[in-house]
Amino acid sequence: MAFIPTRSKRHITDPGSLKLNLNSMMDMFTIILLFLLKVYSTEGHLVNPSDDLTLPNSTMEKVPEMSLDLAISKDWLILNDKPVMKVNDLLASQQFIIPALQNELLRYANEAEKMQEKYGQRFSGSITIQGDKELPYRALVKVMATCGRSKYPNMRFLVYQNES
């Protein structure tokens, strides 16, 4: 026969073993962790897309490389984070070569060529162009023509990769 507790102890429940159940939370965290590990890339961002523009989508799979960075946003033409001119002026100008941009580009090219002489860092003449996807073609052509005439013939367009 079982031991019968005394009347005073009969209704005591044990509060010491109250424990939080973490199992479902652990499951969730494990799934999130695995997902994040999967999308984690060791390369990191070499090229950061600028603000105030939406890059076009493309099926291209080439990985972008570091180079001189020219962004054509909705308002400004930005070379290496420094604004060069307004996009409206670019659209309005009748010239094919844009002098303001050409001056800046030649300055960068000269610096890069000096670097090449002094430290042997090869000047490849490559430039990354980030354009807003609604940019009209005539503006793009003007920018490309200017780059081509300013010692930067290797142009790359930065795009978002389609998931397909």
Add this chain to the structure above:
Amino acid sequence: MAFRPSQRTLRPKQDADPDLTPIMNLMVVLIPLLLTSAQFIKLGMIEINLPPAISADAMLNMPKETEKKLDLSVTITDEGFYLASSLAVARGRSGQGPTIPKLDTGEYDFAELNKNLYKIKKKATGVFKDVDQVIIVAEPEIEYQTVVSTMDAARAYMSDQEKLPLFPTVSLSATVM
């Protein structure tokens, strides 16, 4: 009165739960770390190489073109695509207008362009020298996205299983402003 049972045999069963607190600590640190470094948007790059501007002297010394060239070009207008080569300009279905008109919804028909370019590629391979080059010309007001999508359509053709290269070397040409 009954004997009190032995404390040893009736000791309540110990819970076998492992202590998860250190693992939770690890998770709390790892997840923000990975979240900040995760790359949700993949960036790509389209290469366009122009020959550096050359002087008139160099131009004269360039060898004369002897090979047959295809000189394929895709012209984007606000009505659709025109396809042209050194031999002919491809006509539209009704005999006039663009080769590949816009869809009824007002969108460009990139799938049809892709198919047509595939046909041209099949015919031109072996006959011409420059079967991986295409020149893209666009009207001044064409949007950048359309130009990029046209390049995509010209780059590769997805057949049933494999990806066949079409004209990966793209040049852009200026239009009359």
